[in-house]
Amino acid sequence: MHAPIELANVAADVLARIRERAPRVHCITNSVAQQYTANMLLAAGAVPSMTISPDEIGPFVAGANAVLVNLGTFDRERKSAIESAVAMAADKGLPWLVDPVFIERSPARAEFARVLVASHPAVVRLNHAEFATLSGDKADGESAARFAEGHATIVALTGDIDTVTDGRRGIAIANGHPLMGMVTAMGCAGAALVCAALAVESDRWLATLAALAAFGVAGELAAQRAHGPGSFAAAMIDALHGLDRGTLRSRLKVS
Amino acid sequence: MHAPIELANVAADVLARIRERAPRVHCITNSVAQQYTANMLLAAGAVPSMTISPDEIGPFVAGANAVLVNLGTFDRERKSAIESAVAMAADKGLPWLVDPVFIERSPARAEFARVLVASHPAVVRLNHAEFATLSGDKADGESAARFAEGHATIVALTGDIDTVTDGRRGIAIANGHPLMGMVTAMGCAGAALVCAALAVESDRWLATLAALAAFGVAGELAAQRAHGPGSFAAAMIDALHGLDRGTLRSRLKVS
Amino acid sequence: MHAPIELANVAADVLARIRERAPRVHCITNSVAQQYTANMLLAAGAVPSMTISPDEIGPFVAGANAVLVNLGTFDRERKSAIESAVAMAADKGLPWLVDPVFIERSPARAEFARVLVASHPAVVRLNHAEFATLSGDKADGESAARFAEGHATIVALTGDIDTVTDGRRGIAIANGHPLMGMVTAMGCAGAALVCAALAVESDRWLATLAALAAFGVAGELAAQRAHGPGSFAAAMIDALHGLDRGTLRSRLKVS
Numbered sequence A, B, C: 001m002h003a004p005i006e007l008a009n010v011a012a013d014v015l016a017r018i019r020e021r022a023p024r025v026h027c028i029t030n031s032v033a034q035q036y037t038a039n040m041l042l043a044a045g046a047v048p049s050m051t052i053s054p055d056e057i058g059p060f061v062a063g064a065n066a067v068l069v070n071l072g073t074f075d076r077e078r079k080s081a082i083e084s085a086v087a088m089a090a091d092k093g094l095p096w097l098v099d100p101v102f103i104e105r106s107p108a109r110a111e112f113a114r115v116l117v118a119s120h121p122a123v124v125r126l127n128h129a130e131f132a133t134l135s136g137d138k139a140d141g142e143s144a145a146r147f148a149e150g151h152a153t154i155v156a157l158t159g160d161i162d163t164v165t166d167g168r169r170g171i172a173i174a175n176g177h178p179l180m181g182m183v184t185a186m187g188c189a190g191a192a193l194v195c196a197a198l199a200v201e202s203d204r205w206l207a208t209l210a211a212l213a214a215f216g217v218a219g220e221l222a223a224q225r226a227h228g229p230g231s232f233a234a235a236m237i238d239a240l241h242g243l244d245r246g247t248l249r250s251r252l253k254v255s
Helices: A004-021 A036-045 A055-061 A076-092 A109-115 A128-135 A141-152 A178-182 A186-198 A204-225 A230-242 A245-251 B004-023 B035-045 B057-062 B076-092 B107-117 B129-133 B139-152 B178-182 B188-200 B204-225 B228-242 B243-253 C004-022 C034-044 C057-063 C074-091 C109-117 C128-135 C141-151 C178-182 C186-200 C203-225 C229-242 C243-251
Strands: A022-028 A047-049 A066-070 A096-099 A123-127 A154-158 A164-165 A172-173 B022-027 B046-048 B067-069 B096-099 B123-127 B154-158 B162-165 B170-173 C023-026 C045-050 C066-070 C096-099 C123-127 C153-160 C164-165 C170-173
Touching: A004 A036, A004 A186, A004 A204, A004 A245, A022 A036, A022 A055, A022 A076, A022 A186, A036 A047, A036 A186, A036 A230, A036 C074, A036 C178, A036 C229, A055 A076, A055 A096, A066 A076, A066 A186, A076 A096, A076 A109, A076 B107, A096 A109, A096 A186, A109 A128, A109 C074, A123 A141, A123 A204, A128 A141, A128 A154, A141 A154, A141 A164, A141 A172, A154 A186, A154 A204, A164 A204, A172 A204, A172 B107, A172 C066, A172 C128, A178 A204, A178 A230, A178 B035, A186 A204, A186 A230, A204 A230, A204 A245, A230 B035, A230 B228, A245 C074, A245 C170, B004 B035, B004 B188, B004 B204, B004 B243, B022 B035, B022 B057, B022 B076, B035 B046, B035 B188, B057 B076, B067 B076, B067 B188, B076 B096, B076 B107, B076 C141, B096 B107, B096 B188, B107 B129, B107 C203, B123 B139, B123 B188, B123 B204, B129 B139, B129 B154, B139 B162, B139 B170, B154 B188, B154 B204, B162 B204, B170 B204, B178 B204, B178 C034, B178 C153, B188 B204, B188 B228, B204 B228, B204 B243, B228 C034, B228 C153, B228 C229, C004 C034, C004 C186, C004 C203, C004 C243, C023 C034, C023 C074, C023 C128, C023 C186, C034 C045, C034 C178, C034 C186, C034 C229, C066 C074, C066 C186, C074 C096, C096 C186, C109 C128, C123 C128, C123 C141, C123 C186, C123 C203, C128 C141, C128 C153, C141 C164, C141 C170, C153 C203, C170 C203, C178 C203, C178 C229, C186 C203, C186 C229, C203 C229, C203 C243
Parallel strands: A022 A047, A022 A066, A066 A096, A096 A123, A123 A154, B022 B046, B022 B067, B067 B096, B096 B123, B123 B154, C023 C045, C023 C066, C066 C096, C096 C123, C123 C153
Antiparallel strands: A154 A164, A164 A172, B154 B162, B162 B170, C153 C164, C164 C170
16 A cells, blocks of 8 residues: 555655755753754754743744654643643644653653643654553554544554554554664654654655654664664764665665 | 672673663753763663652652662752652662762752761762762772761772772772763763662672673773774763673673 | 964864863753763863752852853753853853854843843854844954954854954864764854863963864864764764874864
């Protein structure tokens, strides 16, 4: 149904548009992830900003092309920043993504994630434990599709296989490498790349799969150069920066 | 008294248990150190978490197997997070380590460190200047042993030589490399590795020396690959990730 | 007017003094930049500290040799920390640098930057968009000179060409590499190196150009080793750490 070469071309087109248009992505993310997320966005050709100051969140979001909302290092200041950012994004019609990090470990985070998911994010990106907590359902392609349809959003359920669904259209991406799980903020950085893609591709489902496909392929290339998770983290940024259409076409594994 | 091969085997066993059990280490640490500390724990096979939000610190510490308390970037929010975390750790019987960063530069930090050390941490990890400030004594093996015995804790006095003492048992580890002093948060990351070891080894003295021995040997391996402190920081994570029993046995230098 | 070899020697002398004297640089900077800034200072031979806690900012600045004030991630706590730090620096006669990051995106930041620039910083370091916002003038060498003279400060206007002027003396440095623009906090780290130089060289104009010259040359060396912006970030730290007089003399491009 989805020819890999066709989707590889979509991913390559999206990457090319990010490099050309340099979209601004405003990131509300945890302090652990800020540096790696900013560097991943810069490597892709996007322009990150990161402030969560109440006096500034308005102008920064107003000047952005997409917004990342990550719940890691969740505190009062960040919660208030998120509320302002989401209101501003809705007002301006900007796409925003919610990444409900570690909600299975914190009831306060899970509760807030539910409020956010009801506020019409373009994409919800989460792993299996987070999906199970959020949906109260098992984490598989079918329940992800149901959840996406019910909430009129895209669900990107990440893991060994990444599932991207809008309820009607679903795809499974089998790229990536185990070292991606050994670098902190790797998932957050991938979610930021989805935001950059949302800024240049209005079909949210295509934007999401394009970004995750490129991210997974970059992970495979990085693993070939790396001597362990430390060098892998840098190699991943190098690989995304240099990623080309031919490599995407030869490596993409979707079903 | 301590055959290097015997202790190298202890260190290798502790590393193997961390990789197998993936202990959760909750880290209250400064924003400068968060990313490097998280990546070091992941490379060792542990699972880091980092939140300091008052609403969340309880559930995160309750779900952890060990707790790191680092005083770098000391502020009101972190002070309150530390107090909650220490109370919860005591309640749950979790081992916790205090790393009184830069107390020689700040009376407020030194005062708070004294309160913490009186609250029964499993381990106090500090450098010579910090030890002198905390103890009011000179920084050597004898005074470290006295301090450890008096406070019923383990003292890990780090420097060119790392001394680990519980008052009765003391050991000096001569591994490591000068480049370790040129990477920010290296000591914090080493302290986090001690926490991961405490989660899988109930003899706190053995856990501490195992972690510091592995860390020092990883530093030597990393220096062989590095072109300076930038590549060394990544190589250190690679080296810890790949560290094996044979290398520990051939390289450990203790007395 | 400025023989490259003469200025290369100045830069080499300044680097040598930083390595010898290990000046303490207290940095009030954003959480995105803290780790990279600290590692750059350590690689140069300086000693970074980073706290912004109101209880501690006084003793830390009092014990420092120079102060970095960066407006990235601008919030109330940081604003208050900056005000305390600037007052203490004035009191102690310490050089301080202001880096008005992203003021073109936030009126609150721009307003605060104007107050700071009126408080007699040793150096103002900014890019073209930031200069235009701050000065209300176009960003070129002449208006930078006017601004520097009018505010009795050094202006370091960075870009493909770095301009350093005190109003009477001006220089353009043509070193550097495009990859420097693809790593977050690279400019912040360069500003921190200027602070380390200010701590060991009382001619603020020479200190600033020495630091930016060394930084640009390090960028060129790093680009030769890098496979993309990820490996470049680490290679830049390696290159600054190993930078020698001969390389500065053969590579410096000034006019």
